[in-house]
Amino acid sequence: MKTEKVVDHIVNWLKEYAQNAKVKGFVIGVSGGVDSAVTSTLCAKTGLETLCIEMPIHQAESHVSRANEHIAFLKKTFSNIKEWRVDLTPVFEEFKTEVSLEAHEDIVNMALANTRARLRMTTLYYYAGLHGLLVAGTGNKVEDFGVGFYTKYGDGGVDLSPIADLMKSEVFELAQFLKVPESIINAAPSDGLFGDSRSDEAQIGASYPELEWAMNSKDNGKTAVDFKGRKREVFEIFMTYHQNNQHKMLPIPICEIPKNFK
Template identity: 75%
Template sequence: MQTEKVVDHIVKWLKDYATKAGVNGFVIGISGGIDSAVTSTLCAKTGLDLLCIEMPIHQAASHVTRAQEHITQLKNRFANVRDSRVDLTPVFEEFITEVSNEGKPLVIDMALANTRARLRMTTLYYHAGLFGLLVAGTGNKVEDFGVGFYTKYGDGGVDLSPIADLLKSEVYKIGTYLEVPESIMNAAPSDGLFGDARSDEDQIGASYPELEWAMGMKDKGKTEADFEGRQKQVFQIFMRYNRANTHKMIPIPICEIPKKLK
């Protein structure tokens, strides 16, 4: 990958899109992870306004520390960057008191995890409307189009996706080029939706390099019958997520009414 040229291309794309949309810049949620760090740095390089927002909900201390370190670095490097912190923990706790808690514990945990992501999306769009900004998404290609590892209308609810055509390994290469803090570069990827430090690999059962491999094999038309051992296991994991989350990757289904019925 021609990293410098890819960075220049994304920055130009971001700036052109924002200019044509007639907005002032971008707003992005900062999680302390590599994807939000790279995306926010790319947005900062446009020279347009960038609002970085921390939105903790019972967040793991390590995530908070990395997020704050990154925001501090960005503000020191770019004069167009400002930040805000919106503690959504009280909102989340109040929400829990008002909704049903019937169901299996694992299902409830997942529903509440997705609720965290949707509360953050609402917060980002509130600030976007307030200051004339676009909500920049942080999903990479493996998450967005491979395993669908994001929340529909949560972190998937954005105006534009600068890094969605980049594999996770490519995001790391750009992170190195953009001088993202080492603490973020070395941290295990995590969605931060469960109030602890569990990693994406803990949840999915496979690492991003493994998922990239499986995504490539699927694109080549391979099936699980072509593999054995760990490769077969990883391919099965990838395909299970890919099939289950296809609904996130396609446009909202529309029931088209036949003309003869209108």
């Protein structure tokens, strides 16, 4: 990958889109992960206002410290960075007192994990509205179009997606080029939606390099019968997520009314 050209292309795309939309810049949730670190740095390189918001909800301390380290790096490197911290833990806890939790524990926990992401989306759009900014998404190609590993109308609720055409490995290449803190580059990817430091790999059952391989294999017309052992297992994991999460990746279905009914 021609990393410098990719960086310049994304930065110019971001700047042009913001200018055409007549907004001041971007707002982004900084989580301490590599995707948000790369995206926020690309936004900062446009020279437009870039508001970085940390939104902990019972967050693992390692996530908080990495997020703070990255924001400090951005503020030292760029003059157009603003930061804000919104502790959503009390909001989340109050929400839990008002809804029914009478279901299987695993189902409740997943619903609450998605609620965390949606509270953060709401917060980002609140500040976007206050300051005339666009919400920049942080999803990469494997997450957004491969396994659908994001929350619908949560971290999937954004105005534009700067890195959604990049595989996770390519995001890491950009991170090195952009001099993202090593603590973030070396950390195991995590969605941070369960109040602990569990990794994406632990949740999915496959690593990002394995998922990239499976995505490329599918695009090349391969099926599970073409593989054995771990490769077949990974391919089946990928395809299960890919098929089950199509509702996230495809446009919202519209019931079209026959003209003779109107």
